[in-house]
Amino acid sequence: MSQQNNLLVELFVEELPPKALKKLGDAFAGVLAEQLKAQGLAAADAVVTPFASPRRLAAHVTAVAARAADKAVSQKLMPVSVGLDASGAPTPALLKRLAGLGADASAVAGLKRAPDGKAEALFFDSVQPGVDLAAGLQKALDEAIAKLPIPKVMSYQLETDCEQPGWSSVNFVRPAHGLVALHGSDVVPVKALGLTAGNSTHGHRFEATVDPVLLADADAYAATLAKDGAVIASYEERSRDMIRQLREKAQQCRAVLEVERNMQTLTDAEIEEVLLDNALVQEVTALVERPNVLICEFEKQFLDVPQECLILTMKANQKYFPLLDAAGKLTNQFLVVSNISPADTSAVIGGNERVVRPRLADAKFFFDQDRKKELKDRVEGLSKVVYHNKLGTQGERMERVCAIAKRIAQDINRRSVQVVGDPDRRDQFVADVEMAAKLAKTDLLTDMVGEFPELQGIMGGYYARHDRLSEDIAFAIEDHYKPRFAGDELPRTMTGVVVALADKLETLVGMFGIGNLPTGDKDPFALRRHALGVTRILMTGRVTYDLEQLVRVAVDSFASVELANDPTNPLLDFVYDRLRGYLLETNSQTNAKHVDAVLANRPMELSEVYMRLTAVVVFERLPEAPALAAANKRIANILKKSEGEGAAVNTALFVEPAEKDLYAAMQATVPAANAKFDAGDHTASLQALAALRTPVDAFFDGVMVNADDPALKANRLGLLKQLHDAMNRVADLSRLAA
Incomplete structure (x- = not known):
């Protein structure tokens, strides 16, 4: 291989879409390096450094050859x-x-x-012959540009050269104005997007000390841009610098960043890593070329508005960072990340404070206006809002949710498991559930939720308290969307749990009933999230309910709607599939075999899932487990082929000592295992069955199941059927077989 040098390639463009910047930067550098390696111009272990700022995508690749080595073919x-x-x-x-x-x-x-x-x-x-760098880089650059994950392509015109006057059309994410390609200090003559590579770029629009910025060599890129261009080219370095400033300014205000909420137990390094993945931090990093964090404030009168409204408008509309006090309450100070660093920052601070004031005033106006009308007076308006053309209005949907929630609440009361106490309290529980279900969607008709849909449920809770409804109802209205995302908390009260279940089940049954199912990555009604929410709630044990029965309760609420099909079985399949994925993602002690063993039996009481998983994990560690799992699989195959041939066991038909010994061992072991199972001790139940290993092995060594005598065969199949049923109450142990 010929002489090696480090390589730097940069595309200088107009402002890139901030939410896509990190992906664009990583993809540009990744594909470019991948292509260079594929052509033998860069070693497999070459270090690739991506750069991405609002106006540039760049990549630095170490040890790139001027010509690839010849190759014998x-x-x-x-x-x-x-x-x-x-x-x-x-x-x-x-x-x-x-x-x-x-x-x-x-x-x-x-x-x-x-x-x-x-x-x-x-x-x-x-x-x-090995490819030279000019040709190889041209191919790599073309490929890197073609494979960019561009959210939306832009078309613009370029004037052609003098020999062929005219205009040519270019398609790219944003108009490109510069191309740099340096191999060491040498310019590599490549072209892209109508541009020819050189050794100069441009820095900050207002604060660069020189323009253009000349690059001495590939390795001088980041340092020269920082010194002469006032730009931190590295996305990650810029993000870390911004996070450092944000945290320092928050400490100066004796406050904590709102994006750091619930991070008290983390170290500073862990907090920084979490913040690097925060959506607001990533977006603001993509908006500035050199961050400068400033402290601003707004009038304290706005703090009378629910803090969720103020936080959302500051973050979503203005890209500001709200600050919380030690109690987690919003303060009237916030942080702004500026792209300029003037000696006198008063104008920048004053401008941002003036900009945020009308936004907060709008939020206050919406809040004041919404409270002039009680939630109960908005119920009728739900009948004028279409939910789905095949499922009716939001009003009709609300009635179905109420019916499901009431039925669940009544069943809970009858079982006296979760809600105990005098009859009046039980009646009040059902009444609270009905009221919360009836009012849960009314905040969709408020001005605040109309402006900020993300606040649905949250605002309903505030308005319920203003209407002097109980905290139980207010919490239920606020929590009935929970869990909103993976890792989100569950509803805080039993009333909230019931309404959340009813709301999710109504959506699932309705959409499955009309065949409106998720496809690929498209899930407009969040059915995957709803299914996972149902399983997470049921697995806590706060509501011990048979899953199939729960689905049928929801199906019954659609009596007045013509569903295309009975959604029960497809919906159960969908729920268990989501549950399987959740268990594999969140349980490091279990693997796919453990999860499949438990879910193969379709446990309808999902509150038992974790206990069954634990039991299977413990059982698999027993020395008897492999043999019993293999035997269980063999029994399952025998029974599957001989379906319907089994009979009740008749001890008088036993011939071989091994079948007599197995039956005796089962009589001694199975009742105890069943008693443990019925008592909820699934681990002990499976452990008790370990004693069957020796007689089971002896049975298969010494007994011919498919005997010529039909009666003998049926008796042995019956014995195996009893054994199979006993061994698989906790889980399908055959799934553990290698």
Whole structure:
């Protein structure tokens, strides 16, 4: 390989879409380096450093060769019988093939023969010259640009050269104005997007000390941009610098960043890593070329508005960072990340404070207006809002949710498991559930939620308290959307749990009933999230309910709606599939075999899932487990082939000692295992069955199940059926077999 130097490639463009910047930067550098490695211009272990700022995408690749090493190539030409005639002379087909490779008849003598399947083939050995950097980088650059994950392509015009005057159309994420390609200090003559590579770029729009910024060599890129261009080119370095400033300014205000909420137990390093993944931090990093964090404030009167409203408008509309006090309450100070660093920052601070004031005033106006009308007076308006053309209005949906929630609450009361106490309290529980379900969607009709849909449920809770409804109802209205995302908390009260279940089940049954199912990454009604929410709530044990029965309760609420099909079984399949994924993602102690063993039996009481998983994990560690799992799998296959042939066990038909011993062992072991299972001790139940290993092994060694005598065969199948049922109450142990 020829001389090596580090390589720097930069595309200088107009402001890139901030939410896509990090992906664009990583993709540009990744594909460019991948292509260089594939062509032999860069080693497999070459270090790739991506750069991405609002106006540039760049990549630095170490140890790139000026020319790739020549490569020996052996090409299969054709079978010997086709390439050579009976006398060994080359056929016209072979000569034509050689000509296509730049060789002539003189090369025939040097061809190699080698086996190729059943026949023998001719192979042509040659040396393929290595690609030079200019050609290789051009191919890599074209590929990197073509494969950019551009959210929306932009078309713009470029004026062509003087020899062929006119305009050409270019498609790219944003208009490009500069291209840099440096191999060491040498410019690599590549072109892209109508641009020719050079060794200069541009820095900060207002604060660069020189323009253009000249780059001495590839390694000087980041340092020169920082010094002469006032730009931190590295996305990650810029993000870390911004996070450092944000945290320092928050401490100066004796406050904590709102994005740091619930991070009290983390170290500073852990907090920084979490913040690097924060959506607001990433977006603001993509908006500035050199961050400068400033402290601003707004009038304290706005703090009378629910803090969720103020936080959302500051973050979503203005990209500001709200500050919380030690109690987690919003303060009237906030942080702004400026893209300029003037000596006197008063104008920047004052401008941002003036900008945020109307936003907060709008939020206050919406809040004041919404409270003039009680939630109960908005219920009728739900009948004027279409939910789905096949499922009716939000009002009709609300009635279904109420029916489901009331039924669940009544069943809970009857079982006296979760809600205990005097009859009046039980009646009040059902009444609270009905009221919360009736009012849960009314905040959709408020001005605040109309402006900020993300606040649905949250604002309903505030308005319920203003209407002097109980905290139980207010919490239920606020929590009925929970869990909103993976890792989100569950509803805080039993009333909230019931309404959340009812709301999610109504959505799932309705959408499955009309065949409106998720496809690929499209899930407009968040059915995957709803299914996971149902399973998470049920697994806590706060509501011990048979899942299939729960789905049928929801199906019953659609009596007045013509569903295309019965959604029960497809919906159960969907829920268990989501549950499987959740268990695999969140349980480091379990693997796919454990989860599949538990879910194969479709446990309808999801509150038992974790206990069953624990039992399976403990069982698998027993020395008897592999043999019993293998035997269980063998039994399952036998029973599957002989379905319907089993019979009740008749001890008088036992012939072999091994079948008598197995039956006796089962009589001694299974009742105790069943008693443990019925008592909820699934681990002990499976452990008790470990004693069956020896008699089970002896049975298969000494007994012919498919005996010629039909009665004998049926009796043995019946014995295996009893054994299979006993062994698989906790989980399908055959799933543990290797």
